[in-house]
Amino acid sequence: DAKTTQPPSMDCAEGRAANLPCNHSTISGNEYVYWYRQIHSQGPQYIIHGLKNNETNEMASLIITEDRKSSTLILPHATLRDTAVYYCIVRVGAAGNKLTFGGGTRVLVKP
């Protein structure tokens, strides 16, 4: 699976949008972009995933660049409960194998 690069940490003001970048410059055509988050003392939680089109669900939006070498996870209105480590992962579509977690971005939402 392709490697991803994320900033180690970022702060966000409560109520504002949080934009979390991820670089995956070596992504190949059959790899999806997945986002998970891990709130302290809990297991990781699925947020969203996409292949090449932008995606939106009740939790977040995922913007993937046209060349697919980077993506941005958008939390539209961050709350204190969104404080967590956010992981960007790329995964081969055809292989039923593991998710490889990197270091993620530690997001702190401040009041």
Place this chain on the structure above:
Amino acid sequence: GAGVSQSPSNKVTEKGKDVELRCDPISGHTALYWYRQSLGQGLEFLIYFQGNSAPDKSGLPSDRFSAERTGGSVSTLTIQRTQQEDSAVYLCASSLAPRAGRGNGYTFGSGTRLTVV
């Protein structure tokens, strides 16, 4: 059940003892994964089961670690002769299908916090 269930939630054991950690995946999920997370670290893949296929054991750190999945459902991770460096949170996840893009990805349990003293 509604989610992935792991037991026990906490386990303290003496160095050298064997431990068994249990994972009940979501009913109907064919893929099951074990990860571990040491304090302040990221998730480390251990083993993956998919249906009746041979498991992917490439992440098991030593031969003291083993896992089985009976009847395609419940899985048990066994650590023999535990060492202090085995102390970590052991997380189990399951998914409806192994192929990325289908379903909503993995569902993780809350983990078992193992402390070896």
